Amino acid sequence: MEVVFMAQVLVINPGSTTTKLAVFRNNEKIASENVTHSATILNDIHTLVSQIDFRLKILTGFLEKNDVDAKELDAVAAIGGLLKPIEGGVYQINDAMVHDLSSGKYGKHASNLGGLMAYELAKNYDIPAFIADPSVTDELTQVARFSGKKEIERRSTFHALNQKAVARRILNQKGRVYEQSNVIVAHMGGGITVGAHHLGKVIDVTNGLDGEGAFTPGRSGSLPLLPFAHYIQSHQLTENEVMEEIVGKAGFVSYLGTSDAQEIEKRITAGDEEAKLCYDAMIYQIAKEIGSQAVVLKGQVEVIILTGGLAHSDYLVEHIKPLISFLGDIEVYPGEIEMEALNDYAQAALKDSGIIRLYE
Numbered sequence: 221m222e223v224v225f226m227a228q229v230l231v232i233n234p235g236s237t238t239t240k241l242a243v244f245r246n247n248e249k250i251a252s253e254n255v256t257h258s259a260t261i262l263n264d265i266h267t268l269v270s271q272i273d274f275r276l277k278i279l280t281g282f283l284e285k286n287d288v289d290a291k292e293l294d295a296v297a298a299i300g301g302l303l304k305p306i307e308g309g310v311y312q313i314n315d316a317m318v319h320d321l322s323s324g325k326y327g328k329h330a331s332n333l334g335g336l337m338a339y340e341l342a343k344n345y346d347i348p349a350f351i352a353d354p355s356v357t358d359e360l361t362q363v364a365r366f367s368g369k370k371e372i373e374r375r376s377t378f379h380a381l382n383q384k385a386v387a388r389r390i391l392n393q394k395g396r397v398y399e400q401s402n403v404i405v406a407h408m409g410g411g412i413t414v415g416a417h418h419l420g421k422v423i424d425v426t427n428g429l430d431g432e433g434a435f436t437p438g439r440s441g442s443l444p445l446l447p448f449a450h451y452i453q454s455h456q457l458t459e460n461e462v463m464e465e466i467v468g469k470a471g472f473v474s475y476l477g478t479s480d481a482q483e484i485e486k487r488i489t490a491g492d493e494e495a496k497l498c499y500d501a502m503i504y505q506i507a508k509e510i511g512s513q514a515v516v517l518k519g520q521v522e523v524i525i526l527t528g529g530l531a532h533s534d535y536l537v538e539h540i541k542p543l544i545s546f547l548g549d550i551e552v553y554p555g556e557i558e559m560e561a562l563n564d565y566a567q568a569a570l571k572d573s574g575i576i577r578l579y580e
């Protein structure tokens with residue numbers, strides 16, 4: 221009789237205001253929770269890294285509540301944070317990675333906590349901890365790296381895990397193979413990134429944190445440089461404050477005072493013209509970015525995929541389609557499948573250690 225190995229994997233995905241947790245047995249999700257943290261609690265915990273204990277306590281509570289014995293776990297997988305630029309794939313969390321995530325050497329983002337929490341837990345139970353397709357996944361071509369100013373190189377920071385996982389899933393459904401296809405993926409949530417996927421590599425993509433691409437519910441996207449330089453100077457902003465202006469205090473938040481697209485849609489339905497114009501402007505900018513990536517792919521676009529929380533919006537989908545449909549077929553995949561993708565990677569790594577990459 222064949223003995224089937226049932227691998228149990230804990231998946232950790234911390235966001236700026238949430239911690240998503242799940243336990244999988246092989247491909248079956250046996251427990252999951254999306255814990256929302258109030259801004260008050262997080263503001264009281266001053267630095268990102270000092271949130272680890274708070275979030276680990278939530279994790280322990282989640283395991284207890286769902287009768288999951290941590291000793292029975294075979295691996296932990298977490299969303300990768302801001303690391304040095306690396307190729308996509310699955311990486312075992314090591315000391316070098318922990319150093320870069322905790323020091324914030326490559327930037328501070330809630331996702332940094334994922335790798336740190338996974339490492340801490342895995343160490344206690346002597347099991348491997350992985351990250352996969354982190355947001356710093358860098359497969360840009362050399363021409364895509366030019367910013368226009370020698371001292372400043374464009375960086376690849378995007379929703380790599382979800383973009384690749386959704387592209388794989390949609391292509392599988394079409395009987396196609398990701399590594400043999402050309403697709404454009406627009407991940408549209410609190411952050412928006414649009415990537416050109418060419419034969420399994422994201423050869424160009426808008427950076428989600430550097431102020432590129434379309435504006436989003438809370439982010440500026442690209443800004444006219446001279447007026448922004450003047451704004452920085454007249455408000456005497458520090459580098460951290462500049463970051464907050466670009467990521468957090470911009471987009472819908474700055475025009476309409478909320479990052480909640482559903483709330484804005486209610487205003488539109490109630491006849492709010494200002495809300496409609498702003499929503500339409502964001503849709504217009506996303507469409508322009510999709511057009512740019514179609515050029516990157518020389519017009520050979522098998523499918524354009526719309527994903528992320530905003531892809532739930534009928535308003536957005538119906539208004540973007542007429543702008544981009546001439547470029548190719550459109551598929552809508554609302555939400556994200558990051559937890560499933562991390563489990564898939566961890567299960568694959570447990571079966572074949574040859575696929576595990578080394579972070580140096």
Ligand SMILES: Nc1ncnc2c1ncn2[C@@H]1O[C@H](COP(=O)(O)OP(=O)(O)O)[C@@H](O)[C@H]1O
Nearest residue numbers: 409410411437479480481482528529530532533
């Ligand atoms: N059903 C929906 N209709 C319209 N907008 C939605 C819907 N669900 C979520 N959103 C919007 O998507 C954005 C958040 O995207 P999401 O991908 O869930 O967040 P995050 O990027 O923080 O993970 C918010 O502006 C939210 O209002």
Ligand SMILES: CCCC(=O)OP(=O)(O)O
Nearest residue numbers: 355377378379410411428
């Ligand atoms: C870190 C780059 C991807 C990104 O913008 O993620 P969020 O939208 O989840 O902040």
